[in-house]
Amino acid sequence: MADTPELLDLAGIGAGPFNLSIAALADGLPKLSTRFFDRQQRYVWHEGMMLPDTHLQTGFLKDLVTAIDPTSRWSFLNYLVQHRRFYRFLNAELSTVSRAEFSDYLRWAAEGLDNVWLDHSVREIDHDGEHFRLRTDTRTFQARHLCLGSGKTPWLPVFAREYQSEYCLHAESIAWRARDFTHQRVVIVGGGQSGADIFINALRGHWGPPKSLHWLSRRRNFQPLDETAFTNEYFTPGYTSQFAELEDDVRRREVSAQKYASDGITPAALTGIYQTLYHRFDVMNEPRWAHLLPHREAVGMTRSSGAFVLEARHGTTGVLERFDADVVIFATGFESALPECMAPLMDRMARDTNGEPSMGEHFMLDWEGGGDSRIYAVNAGRTRYGIAEPQLSLMAWRSAVILNHLSGEAPFDLEDDPGPIVWSPQSPQSS
Ligand SMILES: Cc1cc2nc3c(=O)[nH]c(=O)nc-3n(C[C@H](O)[C@H](O)[C@H](O)COP(=O)(O)OP(=O)(O)OC[C@H]3O[C@@H](n4cnc5c(N)ncnc54)[C@H](O)[C@@H]3O)c2cc1C
Known part of the structure; x- marks a missing residue:
């Protein structure tokens, strides 16, 4: 009799920075079995664009974990300490980290995390009525839930x-x-x-x-790029949460007006x-x-x-x-597309008025699913969650939203004090 494939709570397709952030935060949640598959054998972040003198557009504290769990061992600061260059990093007074250094940080995390499996291309995903079934080049897995993180297409x-x-x-x-x-x-x-x-x-x-x-x-x-203080308020959980509640056409209008913030x-x-x-x-x-x-x-x-x-x-x-x-x-950008391995489920994915996969709450795609099987997706909800969605800025927060929802236990504190800007209309004040 054939072995029953291993059953995971969450299977991640791709371990780019966005799914890697989920993997890193999930590393502290032993009750959840998670695994993130990436086809790269030797982990490099956007290797085809790894040019000299290129830098992050984002501050290095917006790493895989720090915004949610600064005590996690997968922080950029711990990467520096483990590589014994903390003081030299400070002395270098870098205003931005090079893409090469950030890529090496991501590699260090991807290679160190037990729940990240490199050199595993996900070829096909189907649903058997109870669970997802994932086929890689060498093995088959079952998963209660998926998180799509395969990036964008040129x-x-x-x-x-x-x-x-x-x-x-x-x-x-x-x-x-x-x-x-x-x-x-x-x-x-x-x-x-x-x-x-x-x-x-x-x-x-x-x-x-x-x-x-x-x-x-x-x-x-x-x-x-508009990097000024009030524009950077778009890249906060508070802004994103109220943005997600707006009407669809209003969200599209606002995102397009914010172009140069990202x-x-x-x-x-x-x-x-x-x-x-x-x-x-x-x-x-x-x-x-x-x-x-x-x-x-x-x-x-x-x-x-x-x-x-x-x-x-x-x-x-x-x-x-x-x-x-x-x-x-x-240099004409990227477009969103569901990964090819989703072909068996493509007809069951709901689309919005623009033909893009429709995204609901908690970064979940709408689909005619089997029971409670959820499909989360990262880097796929720019018009649902705003301009921070394709950026590194809020990745740790988004990971915590997904993991809180998945675990049902809210292991991460998502509360933040209100910022200086009042985005939503206020109810009339009593004098
Ligand atoms: C050159 C460049 C620089 C950027 N710089 C910044 C920046 O400074 N600040 C910022 O906020 N944003 C930046 N971005 C935007 C964004 O943060 C990055 O694109 C980020 O890498 C997106 O992460 P991701 O995990 O969604 O996708 P990706 O980084 O594209 O990762 C997807 C991963 O999925 C894997 N994969 C795909 N299909 C499969 C499959 N079937 N099976 C297994 N694995 C699979 C791939 O191997 C890849 O590792 C930049 C984008 C680019 C292109």
């Missing part, structure tokens, strides 16, 4: 998809292989942080000195770019081979005489411009 404009290759690529794969841009005409499309990270590296000759470098952005200018370029990166441009082209008088082109929307692409021709519409005049390029890099 998004390329439709016109570029047929050209996708070593020379026409999405930003997320730029660091996958050695590249040589020497004497090449390079065009970068996309004015967010990834576009900025690639531009500064190309400008500094990380892939060899290009012949020309054009950086196009649909935005009106190279817009900064999608701009850090002021430090913008200053670094400007100073590098100034030094090279104004002080050292190099011929101006790097060009910044805001308010341009890339609208088409062709291939002619072995080169790409990228077409862009100018925002204020409507003029169509053409850029010849040997290499085109699209």
Whole structure:
């Protein structure tokens, strides 16, 4: 008789930072059996974008656990102490941690946590009427509940998809292989942080000195990330909780108005770019081979005489411009999609008016489920929970919300004192 597969309370698909945070907090809850599967053999955080001189947009105290359980051994501070560099970290006076160091912190946690299994790709998930059944490459598991944390999928404009290759690529794969841009005409499309990270590296000759470098952005200018105090109040449990209670169309409107609270370029990166441009082209008088082109929307692409021709519409005049390029890099963001392994359950997943998986309370997806089997999801509820949802800022809080709900015992204290801003209407005050 075949062995009965192991039954877990919670199976996590993916162990990126978001599910890893749940794994780290669940490590202190021995009554729950949890396991998080990640296909990576050697854990690296967004390895395809691991470029020199790239930094977190988020403070390092917003790590896997600290906001909820600062005594957890999986904090960034403990990582520093365990690696015997606490004092040097302080002496370095870093205003932001490098992406390389944060990735190593995540690796340390992923490799140290017993409930994280690396090198395990989840291939298929179905439900047998009582439990979920997960198939990895080598084994089958049962789970009472799931947490989807497989991340987002790179998004390329439709016109570029047929050209996708070593020379026409999405930003997320730029660091996958050695590249040589020497004497090449390079065009970068996309004015967010990834576009900025690639531009500064190309400008500094990380892939060899290009012949020309054009950086196009649909935005009106190279817009900064708004990191000021009151904007950062969007990234608090209090704001998020009241946001989640708003009407659907109001939430969508508010999220889109808050774009630069999460999608701009850090002021430090913008200053670094400007100073590098100034030094090279104004002080050292190099011929101006790097060009910044805001308010341009890339609208088409062709291939002619072995080169790409990228077409862009100018925002204020409507003029169509053409850029010849040997290499085109699209830093055009990511889209949400349910992981392929969910295919057997896809028809049972409810969709919202935009066709996206519909998310209810406690970060649970709505589905025609079997009994009490729940599907939690992280990084999937931007219009339900607000702009903090795809960011690191509130991951520990979200993990605690999910684990409190899952365990039914509220092991984590989620109460926070009200902040300085009154977001919701107040009832009339009696004099
Ligand atoms: C380059 C970059 C930098 C960023 N920097 C910041 C920042 O500074 N601050 C901030 O707040 N946000 C930042 N973000 C946004 C966000 O915080 C990150 O994208 C974050 O990594 C999202 O975490 P995640 O766990 O949802 O997904 P991911 O980090 O994408 O992790 C998903 C994991 O799932 C695994 N997986 C997928 N499918 C399967 C499967 N079938 N079986 C097993 N494993 C699977 C993958 O191997 C991967 O490890 C950044 C995003 C990018 C792209």
